[in-house]
Amino acid sequence: MRVFVAVVEEGSLSGAARRLRLSQPAVSQVVAAVERELDQPLLIRASTGVRPTTAGEVLAAEARAVLARYEQAMAAVVRPEGEPPVLHLGLPLEVRMEVLAGALAELASARPAGRVEAHHLSTSAQVAALRSGRLDLGLLRERPDGDDLDAMQVGAEPLGVLLASRVADELATPDADGRIGALRLDRLAGLEWLSFRRADSPAWFDEIVAVLRSHGLRPRPQPEGSQSLIPEVKLTAVLSGGVFSLAPPDWPQPLPDGVVWRPLAGNPLVRRTWATWPADSRRRDLGFLIAALDRADPSESDGTHK
DSSP: OHHHHHHHHHTSHHHHHHHHTOOHHHHHHHHHHHHHHHTSOOEEEETTEEEEOHHHHHHHHHHHHHHHHHHHHHHHHHSOTTOOOEEEEEEOTTOOTHHHHHHHHHHHHHOTTOEEEEEEOOHHHHHHHHHHTSOSEEEESSOOOSSSEEEEEEEEEEOEEEEEHHHHHHHOOBOTTSOBOOBOGGGGTTSEEOOOOGGGSHHHHHHHHHHHHHTTOOOOOOOTTOOOOOHHHHHHHHHTSSEEEEEOTTOSSOOOTTEEEEOBTTOOOEEEEEEEEETTOOOHHHHHHHHHHHHSOGGGSSSOOO
């Protein structure tokens, strides 16, 4: 069941294999075995990935509930009596730790016996994990739909671009004093956007695509099942030339020689972060953390400085 749920949430067999640290043939064999046992197809396979059939959607929903109950039971047995439960926190790529640092420090001071366990997951995977009970709090790149999850915005950061130095020099438009200002987005029309997978955060992806198209760019999505845009992947692609990648002004990864960051004129793209949790949660430690996040100074989480 865990393998099938991972395939549905990742949208590909290869993505599920990476997440579970299994070989792709092993994942394929598990899915095929479940389909044989139920005597019906559970996945629609295409060149861009997989999606569940109607029966697959029903099975995935039931499997998530079973897995969540199993994990709760195991935690209750393994955890010594009186020990506070672990708070499971979802984090996306490139999250600004300033969003969390103060709130986590307050939580640790108020509840020193508690423990927070972080999980790196895409927005879509976090939403699924929140709904299945595997996450208590997620930091998402888009506000989720539905009444079962509550959310509040905890960060907003204007995005600039990472470019090969030689490309940035070609696109630069100095002012009368010879100073290099912000880059107009339409100047990137000859370059390819190094995109993340749409399945990872559909609404945020569509917002970016709409803005790029309005400035004359023709973005192409990454194929389903392609690797995540970790910093090393971004920098390698940018260094090769012909592409640009979006990044905040204080991107945490050191930039190697040959790569520069440039702001975009008018800040046409702003990446927001939403703290999201199950609406029916009654956990006191979660409520404390949410209240601490709500008290945080917005200037600490929007890429600006006092």
